[in-house]
Amino acid sequence: MSDFIMGALQGVRSKLLDLTRRNRLLNYKESAKSIRVVDELPDEVFRILVLEGKSMEFVPLQDDSASAQLSIPGINPLTERKGESVDRQNELPTPSSLVAKKHRDTRLQTPFADVVLERRCKKLLQESRTAIEETGSNLLHLAMGFVEWSESVDSSELTRSPLILVPVKIERTRINRETNCYTYVISYTGEDIETNLSLAEKFNHDFNMVLPTLDEEVLPETYFRDVTETVARRINWRVAREMVLGLFSFSKLLMYRDLDPDRWPEGSRIIDHENITRVLGGRNEPESGNKIYGEEYDIDRDPRAADTRLILDADSSQTSVIIDVVHNKENLVVEGPP
Known part of the structure; x- marks a missing residue:
């Protein structure tokens, strides 16, 4: 019976x-409700945010000349107009034995001008608070990190899925007197760091591919390499070394x-709970005749x-449910319509 309950629960x-x-x-897909991070090292950001528990401050482009190397395809970071493009490398720099000072500080470089960055931070602050x-x-x-993958070898459209998701909160701090814009920082909330469970299930179900797990001692770069090895046999699939702050719904993933x-x-497993076994396995009582339905x-x-x-007023089926609950003191799952 326990094997049956376990299978039903997994279903x-x-x-x-x-x-x-x-x-x-x-x-x-990136939108105005996201903030791309550029010119940073994932391991260093992870170390500062998660391992050291420090806050990190978003910084805008310092001048127009920097925009020649920092841009998002289809969006001009200085004007945020679609259709305009400024050349830059989307990929984060690869790590080396010598870590530059700018990659060890608590500042997160973005490809946006100060006004645009402030607007995006403010929007994310409002929406994240509303969600909570x-x-x-x-x-x-x-x-x-993102995996770029396609549904089939014949498909020319690549889909992008995030790999590691670090739960953070965003806060407004001081105002910059030179730009007259507020500064925003993010910090790690202490909640579980998630890998993309939806992606893992998708790859396992559709491609018979098992994504590696993220152990506590594993840093992002190591995980990127592990995933790269996993997807290497698929044509045009790759791991994009990128970093984006955004809103990701985990309501069903939490369940x-x-x-x-x-x-x-141990000793109070969910599959041993009486109500769970009755919901998933049906009744198992002499007076019920082992019937699933009431x-x-x-x-x-x-x-x-x-x-x-x-x-x-209630019809016979509705009244029967009430009798089972009120008079028979039974636990029920009622399926509509009411």
Whole structure:
């Protein structure tokens, strides 16, 4: 029975993952609700943010001349107009034995002018706060590394999916008197650092490919190399060494994680819980005849129906549910319509 319950639970968990292109964790596209980080080293950013617990400050482009090397295709970072492009390297620099001072400080370089950067930071601050107030979940994450992949070898369209997602919070600090713009910083929230569970499930389901796990002692660059080796046999697939701050919805992923039997303490496993076994395995009681579905009572003859005080009129199936709950003290799953 426990094997059956385990299989049913895994089936429920898999349904919580959206494996369509509507899922931004699978099909990520940059927008005005994101901030790209450039000219930084992922391992150093991870060390400062996560391991040392320090805040990091977003900095804009210092002058127009720098924009010749820092740009996002289709967007001019100084005007944020679509259709204009400034040449630059999207990829983050590769690490070397000598780490430059600018890569060891607490400043995060962006490709945006001060006014544009402030506007984007303000938007992310507002939306991340709203998400916490309305859902109780933090959606703001610093995405490190992206996989570029395609649905088939014949497809020319590459899909981009983030690899490592570091939960952060953003705060407004001082005002820069020279630019008259506020400065914003991000810091690690202390929540679990996630890999892309949706992507892992997608690759496993569609391509029979198992993405590596991210252990606590593994740094981003090591994980990038592990994923690169995994996807190397696929044509045109690659790991893009990029970093973006954005909003990523994890509401169903949180449920997916909470339903993981391995996360429950020994002696009180989720698959041993009475209500879980009844929901997933059906009833297993002598008086029920091992039926999965509840009985519909003859409410014209059943005395329990007469003793049930209803606020609104109810048909026989609705009344039968109320009888099971009120009189029989049963735990039920009720499937609509009501």
